[in-house]
Amino acid sequence: MIQYSEFKKVIENITGFDQNILHVHAGMMIFVIFSIVASKSRRSKLAVVAVIAAALVNEIMDWAVGKAVNTGEPVSDIANTIFWPTMVYISSNIKRT
Template identity: 35%
Template structure:
């Protein structure tokens, strides 16, 4: 347990350094971190934004960050934790949902064109 507490303390120091160095508020840093993780996970896994893996990566890492905060602070600070999670996950979730909906609409339109027209018309889509 001591190792976890030391790791959480070092992690917290790095987070404070990032905030101090950039001069950005905590909420903005969470938004940037969520988007960076989402983009990096998409690139590294080869999955598009409408796939669940990049979004799950953001959710898991955001949860891990909050667990490290809890270990470092010794208790949960629920208002801060909820705010941090929402700021980190909101835009990746919105992008995922939009991309996924776009994929569904495209698929439905493609099927409707195939049903209404000959095969060559479907190739235009």
């Protein structure tokens, strides 16, 4: 589990992005890849569920390795990860007249 934490630090160092922006990019990457591979549509609820599941697993992994959890950090991380995929999903499913 320590390797997971180190892997995330390596990505931060390579990209130069902080964790907040990496959560946004990771959420969109998972959403787009899952939409292409699994459902071929941004309208698929499964793509959003995959993003939410990944966000939750990431926070569980952070907790499991003993990462100090600030009061709002897990909530902020999950919100950053799922916000834009959820907005794309909602906007794709609005019925237009």
